Amino acid sequence: MQIVKIDTAPFSEQRPGTSGLRKKVRIFQQPHYLENFVQSIFDTQQALVGGTLVVGGDGRYYNREATQIILRMAAANGVACVIVGQGGLLSTPALSCLVRKYNAQGGIVLSASHNPGGPDEDFGIKFNAANGGPAAEAVTEAIYQRTTEINGYQTLESAEIDLDHIGASRLDGMQIQIIDPVTDYAALMQTLFDFDCIRRLLTSSHFRMRFDAMHAITGVYATRILEEMLGAPAGTVINSRPLPDFGGGHPDPNLVHAHELVHMTQGHNGVDFAAASDGDGDRNMILGQNFFVTPSDSLAIIAANAHLIPGYQQQKIDGVARSMPTSQAVDRVADKLGMDCFETPTGWKFFGNLLDAGRITFCGEESFGTGSSHVREKDGLWAVLFWLNLLAVKQQSVATIVQDHWREFGRNYYTRHDYEGVDKAAATHLMQDLRNRLGSLPGRQMQGHTVEYADDFAYTDPIDNSRSEHQGLRVGFTDGSRIIYRLSGTGTQGATLRVYLETYEATPEKQQQATASVMAPLVSIAQELAQIVQKTGRDNPTVIT
Ligand code: G1P
Numbered sequence: 279m280q281i282v283k284i285d286t287a288p289f290s291e292q293r294p295g296t297s298g299l300r301k302k303v304r305i306f307q308q309p310h311y312l313e314n315f316v317q318s319i320f321d322t323q324q325a326l327v328g329g330t331l332v333v334g335g336d337g338r339y340y341n342r343e344a345t346q347i348i349l350r351m352a353a354a355n356g357v358a359c360v361i362v363g364q365g366g367l368l369s370t371p372a373l374s375c376l377v378r379k380y381n382a383q384g385g386i387v388l389s390a391s392h393n394p395g396g397p398d399e400d401f402g403i404k405f406n407a408a409n410g411g412p413a414a415e416a417v418t419e420a421i422y423q424r425t426t427e428i429n430g431y432q433t434l435e436s437a438e439i440d441l442d443h444i445g446a447s448r449l450d451g452m453q454i455q456i457i458d459p460v461t462d463y464a465a466l467m468q469t470l471f472d473f474d475c476i477r478r479l480l481t482s483s484h485f486r487m488r489f490d491a492m493h494a495i496t497g498v499y500a501t502r503i504l505e506e507m508l509g510a511p512a513g514t515v516i517n518s519r520p521l522p523d524f525g526g527g528h529p530d531p532n533l534v535h536a537h538e539l540v541h542m543t544q545g546h547n548g549v550d551f552a553a554a555s556d557g558d559g560d561r562n563m564i565l566g567q568n569f570f571v572t573p574s575d576s577l578a579i580i581a582a583n584a585h586l587i588p589g590y591q592q593q594k595i596d597g598v599a600r601s602m603p604t605s606q607a608v609d610r611v612a613d614k615l616g617m618d619c620f621e622t623p624t625g626w627k628f629f630g631n632l633l634d635a636g637r638i639t640f641c642g643e644e645s646f647g648t649g650s651s652h653v654r655e656k657d658g659l660w661a662v663l664f665w666l667n668l669l670a671v672k673q674q675s676v677a678t679i680v681q682d683h684w685r686e687f688g689r690n691y692y693t694r695h696d697y698e699g700v701d702k703a704a705a706t707h708l709m710q711d712l713r714n715r716l717g718s719l720p721g722r723q724m725q726g727h728t729v730e731y732a733d734d735f736a737y738t739d740p741i742d743n744s745r746s747e748h749q750g751l752r753v754g755f756t757d758g759s760r761i762i763y764r765l766s767g768t769g770t771q772g773a774t775l776r777v778y779l780e781t782y783e784a785t786p787e788k789q790q791q792a793t794a795s796v797m798a799p800l801v802s803i804a805q806e807l808a809q810i811v812q813k814t815g816r817d818n819p820t821v822i823t
């Protein structure tokens with residue numbers, strides 16, 4: 279087969295954001311656009327030459343075409359072996375599992391996570407390092423720098439590659455291994471959780487659950503694991519067939535986008551347990567009957583109950599980590615149980631070093647991301663299995679487990695307000711203006727709250743000392759409440775302003791209030807402080823979670 283070198287010129291703006299390069303499909307479909315980015319990966323990641331690469335995506339529109347392009351380029355660039363999920367499919371956590379298990383030198387994830395899919399929607403590509411996790415900032419920056427000067431890429435003239443039949447084949451000098459996307463991941467889950475115990479719960483007539491795959495990749499994983507391996511009744515997994523456009527939906531597991539599932543938990547006939555995952559399978563939402571578990575609480579409860587789960591009961595849990603805007607619920611668990619607690623910038627890549635160094639076992643983000651040291655990505659189905667294992671051991675409802683937790687550790691009321699599609703210049707101005715005023719805020723009284731500190735969050739990685747600046751504006755109050763402002767780094771249109779709000783309640787009698795009413799004063803302080811209405815023209819957020 280003929281290796282061909284194609285001349286090309288750089289595209290602007292190929293800098294990866296919070297989680298890889300995400301753009302509209304049409305941008306990716308421009309001749310040479312994807313190729314330039316992929317060649318920049320090969321040019322900067324020399325270990326891939328003669329090495330193993332794992333490739334897979336969430337099945338969204340353009341997944342197949344992109345997989346073909348990447349395989350041809352991998353062969354032309356001297357990669358020795360590529361492991362690909364059947365049909366070009368792999369969930370993000372499963373890809374991480376495979377990179378680690380087969381000692382690959384890296385992985386390429388094709389996904390725009392929870393963003394909608396289809397010809398007019400989003401596509402994305404992300405490089406994962408040999409530890410199975412999202413590449414560190416220094417690596418994504420090197421890839422980006424390369425995209426700014428690239429003048430050609432190498433590919434192979436070949437016929438369509440068969441992605442659908444499991445087994446090994448060759449593409450020029452490169453081996454292609456098409457594997458079942460679920461097998462290795464499911465085997466890993468069996469080492470962590472008590473499948474017999476979960477099976478007893480799922481097959482009992484007293485327990486009813488639903489899992490919403492949102493027409494995305496976890497349909498494949500959840501059907502196999504929950505229904506086939508663990509015996510949950512057929513139909514437990516809803517919206518189970520992955521579709522290139524996710525059925526026209528927004529595959530983001532939150533109260534707004536997974537409302538069909540939320541509805542199934544409501545009323546006295548609501549199911550006992552419900553969960554959902556996102557486009558690429560790394561996010562999760564956990565619900566009980568008439569009960570929503572915030573992702574921040576979920577992380578805290580997981581950390582507090584690790585001793586009940588087989589995969590974690592033998593090890594001493596030294597530490598936990600959360601992204602800065604995530605509520606401080608897990609900090610209280612860490613404090614009480616004598617674990618280290620790290621506060622990192624937003625994005626899973628910041629957990630990688632801590633996990634690799636064995637400093638933390640669990641980590642999570644308020645954005646419906648929870649995970650552990652078993653892989654280097656957040657893991658939706660893992661969180662669901664953790665909860666099922668916990669429910670099976672404790673024989674209590676979701677609500678009881680959470681409320682007992684609050685009684686012991688206190689409750690961190692939490693909400694996030696997103697203002698999507700805001701004018702970019704207006705959003706940047708709002709942040710800059712607030713940044714300029716931070717120094718004047720400490721001591722200021724607002725609606726009965728006193729500002730204790732206000733800063734522009736920066737992080738020094740404790741393992742490699744790398745420094746990340748401007749990771750969100752924090753305003754902390756003397757009663758432990760916090761307001762955080764950040765601009766999203768994953769959007770593809772305009773700017774998204776995220777406002778994260780949290781307040782602590784230690785008194786059990788006051789822990790059963792509606793979040794919206796508890797947070798109302800803080801919400802109005804947040805709007806006033808940043809002059810959101812004046813600066814964005816928006817009276818209300820687009821999404822409240
Ligand atoms: C969002 C979430 C962040 C998460 C990322 C990837 O990023 O807020 O926690 O790691 O998606 O799933 P953002 O759009 O806020 O930059």
Ligand code: ZN
Pocket residue numbers: 370390391392556557558559560561
């Ligand atoms: Zn995702």
